[in-house]
Amino acid sequence: MRVSLKDVAEHAGVSIKTVSNVVNNHPHVTPAMRSRVQRTIDELGYRPNLAARHLRKGRTGIIALAVPELGNPYFAELAGAVIDAAAEHDVTVLLDHTQGDREQEILVSQGFRERVIDGLILSPLELEAEDLGGRDGDVPLVLLGEREYDLPYDHIAIDNVAAARTAVRHLLGRGRTRIVYLGARTDSANRPAHLRLDGWRAELTAAGLPAPDELVGETTGWDRDDGAYAMARILDSGVRPDAVFAYNDLVAIGAMRVLHERGLRVPWDVAVVGFDDIAEGRFGAVTLTTISPDKPAIARLAVRSLLHRLERPEERTGRRLTPEYRLIERESTLGRR
Amino acid sequence: MRVSLKDVAEHAGVSIKTVSNVVNNHPHVTPAMRSRVQRTIDELGYRPNLAARHLRKGRTGIIALAVPELGNPYFAELAGAVIDAAAEHDVTVLLDHTQGDREQEILVSQGFRERVIDGLILSPLELEAEDLGGRDGDVPLVLLGEREYDLPYDHIAIDNVAAARTAVRHLLGRGRTRIVYLGARTDSANRPAHLRLDGWRAELTAAGLPAPDELVGETTGWDRDDGAYAMARILDSGVRPDAVFAYNDLVAIGAMRVLHERGLRVPWDVAVVGFDDIAEGRFGAVTLTTISPDKPAIARLAVRSLLHRLERPEERTGRRLTPEYRLIERESTLGRR
Structure with missing residues (x-):
């Protein structure tokens, strides 16, 4: 069973509020109390609720990734890389697939679940620039993939x-x-x-x-x-x-x-x-x-770009980021060795 | 640009509240007003915001699906089937992958994003029954896959x-x-x-x-x-x-x-x-x-079971649902024909 804030409080003989203060680095905690609670946290293996910590910054700690087709292993593998890259920033990824359908892509890009997500990474197939021009939400957007748009969103794609x-x-x-x-x-x-x-x-x-x-x-x-x-x-x-x-x-x-x-x-x-x-x-x-x-690089750049936008919502220039690629030579051109 | 409730209201010369009443089939709307607003809705191609409709029922219209590994095509294909099955009920699916890690599975099953989702479909690998026993959230849970648990959750797996x-x-x-x-x-x-x-x-x-x-x-x-x-x-x-x-x-x-x-x-x-x-x-x-x-059947049963639980939160018996499977004979046993 997962250790809760309450378990830590009971075990340490302090209030839940005190444990919360320690976890959130609240200044009004005495060093003695801090070390007492921290010891219990370590003993019980308590892990603070990340969602709550994001909430204090006015965020959900959740970003969305919308790809055309999960049945395409490239996108499934890329999604895994984005999940890993986001985890490094304590961010959870919610995956969506649009089936490369323009209507679906518009729906996703217009931020129909604004209340839920801090930002969106979108790999569009059929979306047109005009579809994004009408975007009125405040949810930061980063674009992936080969489609080129002359719009103030960061765009990540190899050459x-x-x-x-x-x-x-x-x-x-x-x-x-x-x-x-x-x-x-x-x-x-x-x-x-x-x-x-x-x-x-x-x-x-x-x-x-x-x-x-x-x-x-x-x-x-x-x-x-x-x-x-x-x-x-x-x-x-x-x-x-x-x-x-x-x-x-x-x-x-x-x-x-x-x-x-x-x-x-x-x-x-x-x-x-x-x-x-x-x-x-x-x-x-x-x-x-x-x-x-370089899928890990694409994923890392996408997550970092999105978090950068979250910190600086006033920036409105779209950057073009170009990760590396390489040729992997195998039997289909070299033959069996 | 996406047509909004406001656009419909301005175009029809009525208040946003009136348009909302029509969209939501509110009884206090005259037939004349209803047809006038509906005509504008049809003209402009307005599509009501499903999220808002779910919210009136105290729901988000979002369910989560957590699978071990999206890099495994079986789970990627199953995820696609669940997204399709959920769409039939106007429900959006948020995908998560746990990497088959027990800690991750516990985190997901304990409903760390309870505020966001109406329910969870979980395909566990390493999760133990005791991990679910300590579950205190109200978020309905449906289990997929081969692991057998003697717990009051619906479980969907072929034989x-x-x-x-x-x-x-x-x-x-x-x-x-x-x-x-x-x-x-x-x-x-x-x-x-x-x-x-x-x-x-x-x-x-x-x-x-x-x-x-x-x-x-x-x-x-x-x-x-x-x-x-x-x-x-x-x-x-x-x-x-x-x-x-x-x-x-x-x-x-x-x-x-x-x-x-x-x-x-x-x-x-x-x-x-x-x-x-x-x-x-x-x-x-x-x-x-x-x-x-039968992946579509697994997906359909999972979504329906979850929605059933949402309607009847008092039910606490776990049903065992067993979709069909079949043998597909190909060259690896029959040879080339």
Whole structure:
């Protein structure tokens, strides 16, 4: 059973108020009383109620993190990193998923649970700048992910164009020249896929190679089955790629399944690079080469930015913070060692 | 910009209170006024603030779901199902992960954020019955998962022993007789692994086969690398299994990677069955046969049980609800078709 303030008070033979004063470093406590209560706290292993301590600062000690899809391991892993980063500041994280739906993202960003949370970290997919312009709540907001907004909120994302170029450069370095980009979403002009698509195109162009539309595989989502479907369509169209750069690891994993079914060997016939470095890519018959964004850094920067805003609500300039990424080379481009 | 109660009031030329009365079906509104306000609501596309409606019932409209690990796709998928099930009742879900740590589970179960949530759905790993016995909060609690507690809380879990027997029976039906159980955790007597381990043993015994300890692979966790490590250790010990029944899909996926590295073909040399039916198992070079718990049913029962408790706080008997499961046969036992 959890030790309460009352248990400590009874055990030390003092009032609950006195124990509370000691826990909260209230000045009107004698050193003798402080050490007597502290001894009991240590003996019983009492842990002060953090929620109450936040409340004294007019806060709940709770921040919200809204991601598009928890079924996507990248977001599940990122959420774990944010929970860990927040715990270092004694802050609890409440997770929400928006399913990448604009309405849901608006609802979340407008702070419909303002009474509950001190701030919000939002990773939007479909949200438009105008949706945030109308935001009238006082709840601080930090944005994550590839969507770029010209708005006074801190925005944390790796350099997606540069990362995509790194991935394509790696494939070029392995002698590949017919490199498919898998996971373009053309239903919106501002989608993150286009930054990575831009990087793919820029790197091919820099290498003096064409980047024709027939090498671009469109998808309606970024899950495994989207990757499988797009890969099958490209192969069925008669295109014979020697490499695939996928929008994310899930799309890459779907593509690898289809390559396997068609008897094409990864990496010998077709090399594959993903994006996200989800745990799943480290297993399977062929481990996946991928761009690994520094998730702990993203999480740490997001939490710190939010807490900074809480301390300085008057600041209204949006900072652009750019965590590191690296290429992790595995069997899908190097083969089995 | 989101339409507010105030916008509707200004547009309809009535007071905010009147709009509120209409939205909340207050009896003292004339039919004429009601239709005038409703017309403006429809025109502007105003959506009433659900949080406010819950508040009138003395609730926040928020329930918490605490799972051990969001990095485990089973829990991420289950969380998505709970969010969907709750949305049908206009309830928002706040997700928490406890990392399967007893202290964290106690903290969550003791309702440290009572002011925020109406109720809690908790999937514990290490929590002991005595930890819940000391619970003094009024926040209703529903338990998920394999741990059995003799306590007055509703508990929702599939029949793990029967499900494990189904998995083993399938392997026996494929002619396998040296079936390893992978993922026993022996650091606690009550761990869920033991229900599935019991099922494995019972089914082998019923078939007149031995179930020696050398066929039991112990792990310290239930992730992919735990499965890989345990599988390698069993093979290194000289045991030559013709099948593996794994505690969950992640353990099975780790085991399959090691079988692949050792040149053992799944299913021809070693057939593999997992548990959970995570999306990952539907892809890869060899798709995974698995026990698929009915996650939407688990989620629906959990939310309904919690809301039932909210309506009838005086009820103090714990019900045991047992959702369905089924065996999904894939390549890891059937081979490629």
